[in-house]
Amino acid sequence: MSSDPNDSAANAGDADGIVARFEADALGIADLDALEELRASYLGRKRGAVTALFQALRELDGDAKRAAGAAANRARQQIGARLEQIETELRSAATASREQAELVDVTLPAIPDNLGGLHPITQTLQEIQNVFVSMGYGVVDGPEVETDWYNFGALNFPEEHPARDEQDTMRLAGDLLLRTHTSPVQIRYMEQHQPPLAIIVPGRVYRRDTPDATHNPMFVQCEGLLVDTDITLADLKGTLDHFAKALFGPGTKTRFRPGYFPFTEPSAEVDATCPACHGDGCRVCKGSGWVELLGCGMVHPALFENVGYDPTKVQGFAFGMGVDRIAAVRYGLRDIRAYYDNDLRFLRQFTS
Amino acid sequence: MRFSRNWIAAYTDLPEGTALHEAMSMLGLVVDDARPHGDDVTLDLDFPSNRPDAMNHLGIAREMALSANQPLRTPTVEFPVDPAVASAELTRVELRDPACVRFLGRVAIDVSVGPSPQWLCDRLEAIGLRPINNVVDITNFVMWEMGRPMHAYDMDKLRGDGLIVRRATSGEKLVTLDDIERELSAEDLVIADHERVVGLAGVMGGNDAGVTETTRRVLLECAFFDAVTIRRMAKRHAMHTDASHRFERGLSAEGIDAAVERACGLLHELASATISVDSLDMTGALPEPRQIALRSNQIRALLGVDVEPTEVSRILSGLGFQLEATAEGFTATVPAPRVDVDREVDLIEEIARFYGYGNLPGTLPLVRSRTGGGLQPVLLDEMQLRTTAASMGFWEAMTFVFTSQTEQAPFAGESSAYVELANPLSEAFAVMHRNLTPGLLAAAGRNRSVGQQAIRLFEIGRTFVPQTGTAVGERRRMGLLATGEIAAPHWSADSRAASFSDVKGAVETLWKRMSWPELQWAAAPVEGIQTGTGAEISCEGSVVGFAGKIDPAVAATASVESDVWVAELDIEDFAGRERPALELAPLPRYPASERDVSLLVKNGTLYAGVTVALGAATDVPLADYRLLGLYEGDDLPDGTSVWTLRLTYRSSERTLTAEDIEVAHDSVVERLVKELDAERR
Numbered sequence A: 001m002s003s004d005p006n007d008s009a010a011n012a013g014d015a016d017g018i019v020a021r022f023e024a025d026a027l028g029i030a031d032l033d034a035l036e037e038l039r040a041s042y043l044g045r046k047r048g049a050v051t052a053l054f055q056a057l058r059e060l061d062g063d064a065k066r067a068a069g070a071a072a073n074r075a076r077q078q079i080g081a082r083l084e085q086i087e088t089e090l091r092s093a094a095t096a097s098r099e100q101a102e103l104v105d106v107t108l109p110a111i112p113d114n115l116g117g118l119h120p121i122t123q124t125l126q127e128i129q130n131v132f133v134s135m136g137y138g139v140v141d142g143p144e145v146e147t148d149w150y151n152f153g154a155l156n157f158p159e160e161h162p163a164r165d166e167q168d169t170m171r172l173a174g175d176l177l178l179r180t181h182t183s184p185v186q187i188r189y190m191e192q193h194q195p196p197l198a199i200i201v202p203g204r205v206y207r208r209d210t211p212d213a214t215h216n217p218m219f220v221q222c223e224g225l226l227v228d229t230d231i232t233l234a235d236l237k238g239t240l241d242h243f244a245k246a247l248f249g250p251g252t253k254t255r256f257r258p259g260y261f262p263f264t265e266p267s268a269e270v271d272a273t274c275p276a277c278h279g280d281g282c283r284v285c286k287g288s289g290w291v292e293l294l295g296c297g298m299v300h301p302a303l304f305e306n307v308g309y310d311p312t313k314v315q316g317f318a319f320g321m322g323v324d325r326i327a328a329v330r331y332g333l334r335d336i337r338a339y340y341d342n343d344l345r346f347l348r349q350f351t352s
Numbered sequence B: 001m002r003f004s005r006n007w008i009a010a011y012t013d014l015p016e017g018t019a020l021h022e023a024m025s026m027l028g029l030v031v032d033d034a035r036p037h038g039d040d041v042t043l044d045l046d047f048p049s050n051r052p053d054a055m056n057h058l059g060i061a062r063e064m065a066l067s068a069n070q071p072l073r074t075p076t077v078e079f080p081v082d083p084a085v086a087s088a089e090l091t092r093v094e095l096r097d098p099a100c101v102r103f104l105g106r107v108a109i110d111v112s113v114g115p116s117p118q119w120l121c122d123r124l125e126a127i128g129l130r131p132i133n134n135v136v137d138i139t140n141f142v143m144w145e146m147g148r149p150m151h152a153y154d155m156d157k158l159r160g161d162g163l164i165v166r167r168a169t170s171g172e173k174l175v176t177l178d179d180i181e182r183e184l185s186a187e188d189l190v191i192a193d194h195e196r197v198v199g200l201a202g203v204m205g206g207n208d209a210g211v212t213e214t215t216r217r218v219l220l221e222c223a224f225f226d227a228v229t230i231r232r233m234a235k236r237h238a239m240h241t242d243a244s245h246r247f248e249r250g251l252s253a254e255g256i257d258a259a260v261e262r263a264c265g266l267l268h269e270l271a272s273a274t275i276s277v278d279s280l281d282m283t284g285a286l287p288e289p290r291q292i293a294l295r296s297n298q299i300r301a302l303l304g305v306d307v308e309p310t311e312v313s314r315i316l317s318g319l320g321f322q323l324e325a326t327a328e329g330f331t332a333t334v335p336a337p338r339v340d341v342d343r344e345v346d347l348i349e350e351i352a353r354f355y356g357y358g359n360l361p362g363t364l365p366l367v368r369s370r371t372g373g374g375l376q377p378v379l380l381d382e383m384q385l386r387t388t389a390a391s392m393g394f395w396e397a398m399t400f401v402f403t404s405q406t407e408q409a410p411f412a413g414e415s416s417a418y419v420e421l422a423n424p425l426s427e428a429f430a431v432m433h434r435n436l437t438p439g440l441l442a443a444a445g446r447n448r449s450v451g452q453q454a455i456r457l458f459e460i461g462r463t464f465v466p467q468t469g470t471a472v473g474e475r476r477r478m479g480l481l482a483t484g485e486i487a488a489p490h491w492s493a494d495s496r497a498a499s500f501s502d503v504k505g506a507v508e509t510l511w512k513r514m515s516w517p518e519l520q521w522a523a524a525p526v527e528g529i530q531t532g533t534g535a536e537i538s539c540e541g542s543v544v545g546f547a548g549k550i551d552p553a554v555a556a557t558a559s560v561e562s563d564v565w566v567a568e569l570d571i572e573d574f575a576g577r578e579r580p581a582l583e584l585a586p587l588p589r590y591p592a593s594e595r596d597v598s599l600l601v602k603n604g605t606l607y608a609g610v611t612v613a614l615g616a617a618t619d620v621p622l623a624d625y626r627l628l629g630l631y632e633g634d635d636l637p638d639g640t641s642v643w644t645l646r647l648t649y650r651s652s653e654r655t656l657t658a659e660d661i662e663v664a665h666d667s668v669v670e671r672l673v674k675e676l677d678a679e680r681r
């Protein structure tokens, strides 16, 4: 660069002096506010020392102007770079100190949950419902106080027959009783609706059993009823096999044995491979590898007659399961009185 | 019912070990238990109540043989008769009641009563019967072999000429074989001689005419009595015997002859008896044999599989049905003992049973329903209430619906009527509950007794209210209970005990979740609730429930010492309601401003006054308000406290100016001060 040495020297001297003064001032900068103040006093539009150098260029021309301009630019660059450096340092120091101050112990316990939960029977019932609802079944309920007719007569229980004793009944006044099963709802529903129909019926039922490890005077059943023109026992097998697999897992097998219920003919008892041991035998299945799942059968024609259907035109199947017992199998529960003790130490284990 | 494996095996070959149980269960006979008994096995079978015909060793063997396609070895019966000995000349039997449909009597003389041979003792002992003497043992043996109850009388102990079947006269007495004196009623069907009752028909014989070591002449009785008559007698006398068990399930008039022949053969063989040449056969009106048409296409329609006619024939013939081929299939004549078979479908069940349920295919039907799938609205609502309550920290309880008046009365009121059980399990379960709260309180007590401190429970269930006559009203109710800490002490917060606001908040949240009409809360005396803490909850102008703190004296009866806050609501009229259509509000276009105000109010002032004051403030742009703080400090004048409210102002038309807000706020505060008789602080 060639210029007037005096002029350029004088300007260069001013610029160097400003840079040197800046360097000295910069040493004391401890925070971003002070930094902005510093920036303003050197690069600020109004009172910046470097800005003044540029303003002074207006008084010069020729080589002197070029030399002084170069020196001013150099000073602006040096100061600018230094300011940027200081800012970066200050910002990272501020971040570090904030991070230090706001350190979180991520292993500290969380704020405790405020969750309650659903009863294990409700949870199991929900799963049962889900299986059948996904197949197109409706879910309905009915009264818990029933007449003798709906609980027994309409379901083809002969008058004064021991089959009635097998469901030891809690009676109220007159011919009213606490329903011993959810099956009366089959009759009530068919009386109100025409086939085809597909429903399940969950609900509480009552038997005169003293509470012990395997009995309660109150428990929950879920009934199923499918009526159409051409439903077969093979359809019942297929449906319940599907249900067992959905409930206990795809590896589950089912076994149909002849059974007796006044309201179905043919009737069957269905076992499923034990979900605890998958059929090898364990304490849940008492070593047999099988657990009783439910009772079922083809709807007895007498029921169709009792509700005004033509039994030569419709066929259907029905099934009924003890939700308490199925839940006991699923959870390996030994004493089903626990369901109605409502002990929170028990209930809290069924996180849903 | 107990059976002997060896005894069944005498008539057909059986699978070994547990394969036998498997084979039996696949026919519908569940082996509940199997215990070794010497070289025999005692099988405890769960017998379906519709098969009295098969509740015997030969009956089981018949089914096992048919199922395994094995031969059945029926015992041969051969014995000499003495033409000089005629039952009809030695005695008489008179039927005076139609409940005895048939009575077969036969005389055996020169009977040597003594112990039974070992094989017979073994048979009886294997099924839990005690051998008595050869004659009694033979009657028991034949009942358990062929299923026909039978009785042997010592003819020389009978007074007058033979037996009469009649109803007892009220007050007559009989000492039955179990040495218990029974007082008889006019409904009891009895076997009597000409002076006294000697047996309860179809239930148990009497001591007076029983066979003992000195007996020489025996009158065997095998009869068919009406099932209901026997059932009522057995119930009336609380006597459940092997005989009554069979009669009340239904036997038949046929099959008696074979059983008596069998017994006579054994009497001859084991007691060297001389058997009479004839029987006294007293028979009333016998039913015609039933004939049932069986259509081959119906077998397929019901089972979903074709069964070959030869297989149908093999199965039904093997069970004793007589078959005649028809164009559509068969006509089957039902063997008399099969009282369970009277429709085509019953025949098809028999075919399925022996075809093998396991051999049927499994198919998934096309599910068609005129009524649609999914939960009916009331069940959907109940489920939503449950999940909402659970998400608020309440655990679902299930309590028994039967309870005692003592437990219910504190909440139902002393004068309430209950639905009573006619045959309760115990006094503690004598009535149906009207309220859920007592059950929840009892559950809280049990939890307290096992050391649980923070207890929050809810239940949804039916309650039962007597109506006119014997009618019973069922109401769906929901109960909530909270006691102890709502929040346990924790590093992030202090503990807090349950309060009225917790149950009120839960109830309101539930109601809001269901979009049910708004609830009104009014201070009111409530049964079982501590005075001054009770609220009556109303909806649409009717009382629907209550809330408050259980009277400490009542809580103490359940061993709960801490404050127990409860709410209970009748949801019968709400669950399943159609939800109101959602009215979507546009989002606010202009900003809101908040102003707080503190008011010095006299204690006893109801917060409801705020609602009254602000509910009427429709002329100011008040968008929302809430109670921010309640302060009761020593620095306040006696009997006062400070309420701090936060009020939110917003206009839907423009941004409010500071002046707008000031004007509105002054107006609102003025109304509050007036309504609450408060002082602005």
Ligand SMILES: [Zn+2]
Binding pocket: A274, A275, A276, A277, A278, A279, A280, A281, A282, A283, A284, A285, A286, A287, A289, A290
């Ligand atoms: Zn198992």
